[in-house]
Amino acid sequence: MSITVRQLCNDTYNFVSKEIKTIFFISIISTFISVLINILIKPDMHIISIIENNKFINSHTLFDFINNMNEYEKKKLLKYSIFKILEFLISKTFLLGSTITLITYLSKNKKKPIIFSMTFFIKLLPSLFILNFIINMIVQVGFAFFILPGIFLSILLSLSPIILCFEKNTLINTIRISIFTVWNNINIIGPGVLFFMCIKFFLTKIFMNMHLINKNFITLILNININIFFSILTIYLFRFYMLFKNT
Numbered sequence: 001m002s003i004t005v006r007q008l009c010n011d012t013y014n015f016v017s018k019e020i021k022t023i024f025f026i027s028i029i030s031t032f033i034s035v036l037i038n039i040l041i042k043p044d045m046h047i048i049s050i051i052e053n054n055k056f057i058n059s060h061t062l063f064d065f066i067n068n069m070n071e072y073e074k075k076k077l078l079k080y081s082i083f084k085i086l087e088f089l090i091s092k093t094f095l096l097g098s099t100i101t102l103i104t105y106l107s108k109n110k111k112k113p114i115i116f117s118m119t120f121f122i123k124l125l126p127s128l129f130i131l132n133f134i135i136n137m138i139v140q141v142g143f144a145f146f147i148l149p150g151i152f153l154s155i156l157l158s159l160s161p162i163i164l165c166f167e168k169n170t171l172i173n174t175i176r177i178s179i180f181t182v183w184n185n186i187n188i189i190g191p192g193v194l195f196f197m198c199i200k201f202f203l204t205k206i207f208m209n210m211h212l213i214n215k216n217f218i219t220l221i222l223n224i225n226i227n228i229f230f231s232i233l234t235i236y237l238f239r240f241y242m243l244f245k246n247t
Contacts, residue, residue, distance in 0.1 A: 003243045005188055012236045015103070022102060027227035030095040031220060037087045089136065093129045095227055096161050097121055099234045104165065107242070124165060131164055131171050155193045156182050162234070162241045181244065188240060196233040200226050 016023060101121040135157045143150030159178040167174065182189045207222040 003185070003188060003240060003247070005191055008188065008192070008236055008239055008243075011239045012232060015106075015235055015239070016232055019102065019106070023099070023228060023231045024224075026095060026098045026102070027224050027231060030091045030098070030227050031223040033094055034087055034091040034223060035220065037090065085133075085136065089129060089132050091227075092230075093125060093132050095230060096132070096234060097124050097128050099231045100124065100161065100165050100238065103235060103238050127164060127171065128161060131160055131174065134171060134175065135160055151194075151197065154197070155186070155190050158182065158189060158193050158233075159237055159241060162237050166241060166245065181241075185240070185244070189237070192233055192236045192240075196229055199229050203229075 098121065101117050101124070104120065105117040138157065139150055139153045142153040156179045157175060159182055160174050163169075163174050163177050163181075164171075167177065169177065203222060203225055207218050207225075210218055
């Protein structure tokens with residue numbers, strides 16, 4: 001049986017339409033985790049102002065941006081970057097883990113008790129966090145040099161979290177399987193990941209240009225919307241791997 005994008009889109013749509021309330025709730029919780037981390041660990045406003053002003057906009061690459069900073073700003077930027085990476089990893093791990101647990105639970109027709117899903121979720125989180133960290137580092141290296149390698153790496157590694165919950169492999173093997181599987185099915189995986197990236201880009205552009213509304217509120221709504229679309233992408237990829245395993 002061949003797997004088609006149309007088939008995956010229909011399956012994803014049917015699942016999302018039935019579980020949209022749960023997906024929305026998970027997305028909100030994930031967003032509030034990011035907000036809570038921001039409240040507990042206040043970022044340096046001086047560095048944020050540097051990133052948001054013309055120093056960053058006028059830099060052709062990340063290296064140009066860093067070279068234009070003094071030693072004090074570089075140290076502050078390093079601390080800020082570590083903080084933002086941790087915030088991103090924690091919220092993304094929760095979002096991914098929750099969505100994968102939801103799909104796994106429902107795909108078993110609820111034959112197993114809810115406590116089984118909670119146990120599965122808790123056991124999945126540590127490995128998923130480390131995997132997300134590795135993937136994020138690899139992808140960021142790609143984006144640091146040129147945009148296209150970063151996009152290509154994002155596509156190749158996109159199946160890794162899904163494979164992690166299916167296969168009993170090491171993290172390195174999980175990444176290797178993801179690269180091999182996506183490479184052979186790039187025409188199916190690629191459009192889904194690229195669609196999410198485009199949606200994220202346009203949503204960010206639209207919401208960030210709304211100057212009449214409170215910036216914190218805009219950021220909150222933006223993150224919820226991005227999390228919802230990321231959950232939909234996860235469902236799309238999960239459904240693909242289910243069909244791929246069966247074939």
